[in-house]
Amino acid sequence: MAMSIVQSLQQAVSQAIENLYGEPFAADKVQIAPTSPEFTGDYTAVVFPYVKLAKKAPDVVGAEIGDFLQKNVPDVQAFNVIKGFLNIELSTAYWQNFLQNALADPGFGRQPRNGRKVMVEYSSPNTNKPLHLGHVRNCLLGWSCSQILDAAGYDVVKVQIVNDRGVAICKSMLSWLKYGEGKTPESTGIKGDHFVGDFYVLFEHKTRAEYEAWQQTDAARALFADKHKPEQSEKDFFKDYKNKWFNEYSSLGAEVRDMLLRWEAGHPDTVALWKQMNNWVYQGFEATYAKLGVAFDKLYYESDTYLLGKDIVEEGLSKGVFYRKDDGSVWVDLTDVGYDHKVVLRADGTSVYITQDLGTARMRYHDFGCESVVYVVADEQNYVFAVLFEVLRRLEEPYAQGLHHLSYGLVELPTGRMKTREGTVVDADDLVEEVIRIAREQAAERGGVEGDDREENLRKVGLGALKFFMIKVNPKRRMIFNPEESVDLQGQTGPYIQYSWVRINGLMQRVKRENVDLSPAVSYTDFQPQEKDLLKALHEFPGVVLTAAREYDPSHIANYCYGLAKSYHRFWHDLSVFNADAPEARAFRLELSRAVGKVLEAGMRLLGIEMPERM
């Protein structure tokens, strides 16, 4: 592959230092950055690191290196030095050439395949209730991260692990058996995941009613009198006691545990019911994923993986990574890296969560051979993943050096964390409908364009607003989501970017209609600042994709697209395209617009955001 201009400049600067001052300086240590907007130039070399070995003042060093570059690098046209910053101006020919190449390359911004496989795990829902706002952020991050890694040259495998077993789904199952009267999603017209979720909520209500009734019994009163702490109110006491009550006194609790035991024993009716209810949920999930525009290559189910990992525990024992206590439980000592002792197998020989995670990791490596894995999971599990990764490294698993936890901040509401019990959960399906509704409302207010594709465009605008809102901030930042006002359509938003693309689309339609000759573009040389800004921004695109991939951070792409769209809006406002005063200028601006449109579309696609034809 040809060397990029930045690499050429690094090499040339390195060469200059060696020639001028007789000291070697590694080319990849040479700092080259895009020139700040307030100065003249395209790229800037920082010369402070060389003043010591040159034994000269910074501005002298800058001038000497600049002189060398101008003489030895054909693309360098001019330079200026300000306070130790060497600003380099590239030639018009370089920029013309760059634009033509970018336009000719259908995959501009994408790297060649690097032959490496990476797995991205995201979403990973429970099957007892529908997806909510938190899953939406997770899915958007997981999807865009997958797209970005793909663009960076990796082969990406997208997976989720579905928590399809355990107490939670048993609650929905029992609830349906007791109160369902044989209803189905089909018979009620309720989407499958919501249908099952409703029975989960109903179960919680019934449990609460049972608990409140129980609190009036003599046994409960006696217990409170005996066990409560001084200062503790009856209300607080019973709040804390709920779990214990559910496990020891509740008849619903007993029935759920019984159902879980029957499931684990493979009781046919129970398993059949479990399959039925989960299938309802999966149909609902699929619809939601389709609406969000995300997909998976393979699904893993906890019912298949929850027993895995015991062989790894044995291995770890023989390797000395783990140790066994007298009661038979198995542990790992991580105190030397500042963590704790962690149990990896219970005394009764059954798995804990990490046992399963170890087994799943190995199983997936066996399935796909990915040398690295990205887990998209909220930051409340930071410690869990730090421990998991440390254990896998100690076990010397072949993929252990490539593990990454894409940790993101929880999405909260203005009232605090979402709580199922308090009914404050923002449902994913509702949210999608809501943002499309807002887009429709806004379009009507602006006297939006009608047409056959109207609904499709409104969907793209609404989702574009939502997705951009959630992805433009650094993933690790916590986010307060106010459904009332979070999805703006003006300013630093998805629709702002979509609008710049729509403008370009309008130009391209006219080019086609009028069969405009674009060939004079190459003889245009008098770049205006607004045009130069766009050229420089386009030039950055491939590097931004690589940065986003390296840091597993889609927000870089979002911020880049915003910056490019902003430059384009200014260009549009300040300069005429079709009415340019010379044919070369008109053709060049059209070509430049075409390139911007192309990059905006590609960049936003990496975020899972589509461009509407009109808006």
Place this chain on the structure above:
RNA sequence: GGCUCCGUAGCUUAAUGGAUAGAGCAUCUGACUACGGAUCAGAAGGUUAGAGGUUCGAGUCCUCUCGGAGUCACCA
């Protein structure tokens, strides 16, 4: 309490150790008989929580203090 993360304008936020900390929202003032005004320009808004330190250079790295969050089950 131990460990981890965070603190940038009224609010939401950006900034591979580099130049005068950059945007958006909200507020105020302007801009189309011109390719679409979901746009553009301008004003105002900052001791980057605080104090030390390293460096030619610190929002960024180190130490301490203050404030906030997460997490510390043989639960899933």
